[in-house]
Amino acid sequence: MLNEKPTVKSTIKGWLYLLPMLVITITFNIYPIIKSFLMSFYTKYDFYNDIVSAYGFSNFTYLWNDPDFHLAVRNTLVFVIGVVPLNIIISLAIALLLNKIKFLAGAFRTIYFLPFVTSTVAIAQVWNWIYHSDYGLLNYLLGLVGVNPINWLNDPKWAMPALIIMSIWKGLGFNIVLFLVGLNNINTRYYQAAEIDGANAWRQFTNVTLPLLSPITFLVTVNGVIGSFKVFDEIFALFQGSSGPSKSALTIVYYLYEKFYTEWKYGIAAASGVVLFFLILFVTLIQLWYSRKHVHY
Amino acid sequence: MQVTFKDVTLSYDGKRDILKHLNFVIQEGSLVCLLGPSGGGKSTTLMLISGLLAPTHGQIYFGDTDVTKEDALGRKVGMVFQNYALYPHLTVQKNIEFPLKMAGLSRADRAKKAHELAALVHVDDQLDKKPGELSGGQQQRVAIARALAKEPSILLLDEPLSNLDARLRIEMREEIRRIQRETGVTTVFVTHDQDEAMHISDQIMVLHDGHIQQFSTPKTLYASPDNLFVAQFIGEPVINSVPASALSHDLAGVVSDDILSRAQTAGIRPEALTLPQRALDPLTTLHGKVIEFDQFGRESTAKLDYNDLQLISTEMGQLPHNTQELDFTLEKKGFFLFDADGKRIFGGDDHAE
Known part of the structure; x- marks a missing residue:
């Protein structure tokens, strides 16, 4: 009944419907978040017996003074700035092209989507070969245009660009599909109207496509920024379980992983997680604020 | 501008002709309705006049000039679409200014023209709103103002009233008639509503099955229909x-x-x-x-x-x-x-x- 008043019984029934998802979310999302916040304040922790004997801010002061963590933050920001804008521009360009062709459009969509559904480890193996300094495809192609071989994976200067290129490529498929949906949702009438109003192809793109695509662009950006901040498995797989030559691909999550699993410094690991959380929150809030003005729903 | 179709045929797929050997003359300054059931070819005829579609065979003249090969911009037509197609991210004023901006007019000239047109179609108090905040009738008025902004040779309206409720429809059709009289622009109006066509037009062209069934005044159409x-x-x-x-x-x-x-x-x-x-x-x-x-x-x-x-x-x-x-x-x-x-x-x- 649409006009039913809530009763105790109906409320309990409602909660029962919510229960399965609630249990999973609380166990695997809410509880770990609270726990890691708490853990970031553990300064004396006996993890064999799970006894905390002292709380404090020393984990954060440690991070503040740790050059490795500074490097991790810097690398993460370089990675985000390197991946997200390029990824958006390239995937939008490909989506525009795919939207124009009718022939084999489905086949191309599938091909571009494949990297997204393929395991990161498998992808990294292939890219390991592509990046190989002696037998790699990339150096071979660069050699054709007269560029000397680059030691992509072992040169600290080139490890981060190598990681960024692979991550852009891996993320394209998903964003292309989102952009295609967005492009399809733009009524062709707008283009006809713009054509009659005297807009050429480029001005139709800037005056119709870009503004009407802004909700999708916003979604892709927020999603891409958050995903890139959390980068880990690409590094682990591409550099075979290391953070790259002389830590050149050490990111915040990789730092967290090392502190947690190899050094067993749980408090510091949790503290770096908290820092990442606020970093992402801060950047996302800036994006939300920007979207108020520039995203047209 | 007088519009002349000479033996115009259109086929989308090269097999089936949507329009078959169309010949007609639309007099300068008149308001003509293209009337007929769905799939009769009326919107297609409008697209051919606009230049968004090119005929498979035949010629189209604006006045004495052959415009068959010209695109929409070259023909200088103004068009109002069924769903108005107002740019949702632009204000009413920016919408009306858009064709002028594309034509490279200065900001001051654009604003002046937009205010004039907004006054003509009675939306001058809505200039800073986005299309989404307007009622259907107001959006319609803005769409007409935008189409008139570049002083079109011909104003084309593609089922402009079909998204409005019954009472507003009658009001808007009178408005379209008024605006057409005030500006004197040759207007072609597509509709499937015979009542609308009978009330508004100087002449009605009944299209069915890719042929002109009859092209005459509303009175003649009713009093002496050419065919069943x-x-x-x-x-x-x-x-x-x-x-x-x-x-x-x-x-x-x-x-x-x-x-x-x-x-x-x-x-x-x-x-x-x-x-x-x-x-x-x-x-x-x-x-x-x-x-x-x-x-x-x-x-x-x-x-x-x-x-x-x-x-x-x-x-x-x-x-x-x-x-x-x-x-x-x-x-x-x-x-x-x-x-x-x-x-x-x-x-x-x-x-x-």
Whole structure:
């Protein structure tokens, strides 16, 4: 009944419907978040017996003074700035092209989507070969245009660009599909109207496509920024379980992983997680604020 | 601008022709409706005038200039779409200014022109709003202002009223007529609503099956339809169409034998069946039974049975209560005979011949 008043019984029934998802979310999302916040304040922790004997801010002061963590933050920001804008521009360009062709459009969509559904480890193996300094495809192609071989994976200067290129490529498929949906949702009438109003192809793109695509662009950006901040498995797989030559691909999550699993410094690991959380929150809030003005729903 | 179509044919797939050898002239400064059922080719004809579509064969002239190869921009047409197609991210003012911006006018000139047009279409108090905040009628007005902004050679409207509710539709069609008169721009209006077309246009072109069925004034269209399709398409309630043979007994001596022998279908407008005492210009008298009589406000419809055929009349308001059988008059005006091809061979303007 649409006009039913809530009763105790109906409320309990409602909660029962919510229960399965609630249990999973609380166990695997809410509880770990609270726990890691708490853990970031553990300064004396006996993890064999799970006894905390002292709380404090020393984990954060440690991070503040740790050059490795500074490097991790810097690398993460370089990675985000390197991946997200390029990824958006390239995937939008490909989506525009795919939207124009009718022939084999489905086949191309599938091909571009494949990297997204393929395991990161498998992808990294292939890219390991592509990046190989002696037998790699990339150096071979660069050699054709007269560029000397680059030691992509072992040169600290080139490890981060190598990681960024692979991550852009891996993320394209998903964003292309989102952009295609967005492009399809733009009524062709707008283009006809713009054509009659005297807009050429480029001005139709800037005056119709870009503004009407802004909700999708916003979604892709927020999603891409958050995903890139959390980068880990690409590094682990591409550099075979290391953070790259002389830590050149050490990111915040990789730092967290090392502190947690190899050094067993749980408090510091949790503290770096908290820092990442606020970093992402801060950047996302800036994006939300920007979207108020520039995203047209 | 006068628009001339010379033998224009259009096919989308190269096999089936959507428009077949279209020839017509739209006079400068007139308001012409393209009327017809869905899929009849009216929107396609409009797209051909706009330059968004190019004809497969034939030529299109604006005045004396051949514009067949010109695109929409070159032809300088203004267009209003069914869903208005206002840019949702721009304010009303920016929407109206858009064609001017594309033409490279200065900011001040654009603003001045936009204010003038907004005043013309009565949206000058809405300039800073986004289209989403406006009602359908207001959006329609803005769309017209935008189409008029570049002083188009021709204003094209593609089913502009079909997204509005009934009352607003009547208001907006009067508005379109007013704006057209004030600006004097040649206007082509697509609609599938015959009532709309009858009220607004100087001339109506009825399109069906890729052919022009008739191109004339609304009055002529109603009073002397060229063929059965036009007769059935125009008019509410729909014209009574019955086999001519059923009437042959009553028409003998009134209509020449030659015409009667060729007649296939008879068309009788509901107002052409009246009570004998109210008849103006009777052709003959028929006899039938009353099946049903309904009164709706000032309108009434009577369903009559004539030789087992059902006829509808709107002129039986004075019918005495409980009438079972009656003699009724068939008026000359509103009675047509059509031959086997659907062509009119009796009634209408040339019925004197």
